[in-house]
Amino acid sequence: MVRPSPTDADAPTTPGPRRPSTAGAVLSQTLPGAVVAAVVALALTALSGAETYARLGLPDPGPVVTYGLPVVRALSESAAVVTVGALLLAAFLVPPPGPGRLAVDGYRAVRIASWTATVWAAGAVLTGVLAIADAFARPLSVVLTTSTFTESLQGLPAARIWFLTAGVALCCAILCRLALSWATAVGAFALAVLGLLPAAFGGHSGTGSSHDLAMSSLALHVVAAAVWIGGLVAVLVHATVHGAHLPTALHRFSTTAFWCWVVLALSGTVNALLRVNAADVLTSTYGLLLLAKVAGLVVLGVFGAAHRTRTLPDVEGGSRAALVRLGGVEVLIMFATVGVAVALGRTPPPEMTAPLPSRAEAVLGYSLDGPLDLPGLVTDARPDLVLGTLAVAAALAYVAGVRNLRRHGETWPVGRTVSWLVGCAVLLVATSSGLARYAPAQFSLHMAQQVLVMVVVAPAWVLGRPGVLLASVRPAAPDGPPGPVEWIAGLRRSSAGRALASPVVATVVLVATGWLLDVGGLFDALVGDHVGHLTMTVWALAAGCVFARGVLDASVPPSLRVGMVVVAAVAQAGLAVTVSTSARVIGGAYWDRLGPAYVDRAADQVAGGLVLGCALVPLLALLVAVRPRPDVQVSQ
Incomplete structure (x- = not known):
């Protein structure tokens, strides 16, 4: 043991600056914004609350419901965006100290998210209760003392949406409390983003003409807003507590x-064009609220430019004061826009004169004039704002990466580029052409869409080896913070990543997707709305990528990969026969509600089975790639 010298003992000590507590930092950055959001939502709802019930011919349920609902929803959504931002910081903004580990600042952010997600869940439950009273236009006391509450869970989508949101938020809170690894934080972030979607798919965007486009644009809008607002709050808390790696x-x-x-600007523009005429913007409450959101977005864009030109250099120089001051004002404006958005959701859009919709238009959001023909693949195109945009963005990003390599004198195999671009083109056709317009109305065309995505797009993307391209364009610095390449590698090393890499699991995922959807009854449960169609397509793409990656991984013995293809092909052939010969019309209740009259459902189901059989061709074509050749090894 070394004794301190008298000199050391007598030396004066100068304590460093005291760091604010985590709780104090979180409250100082979030509580004023949440209050602003609630006050703005309350004030703006007061301008249109009576108008909402009068337009619907309903009595006024009282001030507790009329004004309590927007306030509670604003507070709940404020907690949601803070949760998303904290998990964004933990997963992607603060570098972890090692593979699979959470940084100290990341762990603190995850713990913050566990508390804010709990608040989010509680707020969503209360919002659901108030939504029931709002739907019946009855005081809250009446709803809570009758059987209306339990019966409404089956008959009111708004109530189910908020209780579903509460369940997802509660699961996110529990996962955050248990999170000790970086991969778990990434999973919690994905779950938090998923929890934003039920509320985004409800409201005005879920009804009326073109509601498929409105729902997709609003989903993108809500996610982008949550990541932006929540991310800034998380960065400001990180700066306030003097967290590491702030630059x-x-x-x-x-x-x-x-x-x-x-994304906010583009998606907001699309949603506004679908909901209000230009002539009604200045003459309706809904239009004025839209203008308020536009003004807020412009102001926030100016703040973003100021951050790039002023606060970034200051932070790199060691000063955090400008970031905290400017960011604090920006957060208040952001939360004010949250309040405007809540009030906008409570305000009926101006009536747009339109003829009575057909059965198909009421269900799908657009009309179907007749059966799909070959020219209709182009003339009847219906863009998918989620997957269609993904196809275009993926193609542009890949081409930009290849060009970057060539500018630095490196080469990239043409075959990989062609494969990736073919996958993007097929995805665009499957989700945004006339085929996508008619897929929700005909079983055979829906099967064609799923087959193209699962066994054409997915293998083409895997053969494009985007992970290797990313590693070539942005190689990791030995002493630099982990980036996207390390993130991908970390997810592959996680428990979920290793499980999905298993040939058995990959094959089961692909086979189970078709059988559970078409035979197990999931198709009947999901086919009824745009969200269900989008879910089936996304799941088909993910299952196809998992399977193709396993088949094309040269580290797996060739005999095992051949076995994967054979099992998948046999299961696909059995599925095709089962669907073609089934006496039950798959999705029959939905087809009866939808029409159209020119479709023979029994014959169309037989055609759908034949389409499923056609999937054997690209499946068996994968056998060509099952060779012990390093060029096709999927190691990234």
């Missing part, structure tokens, strides 16, 4: 915020 976190968030601003 890295701020640089990463600055890039994320820019793209969120772009």
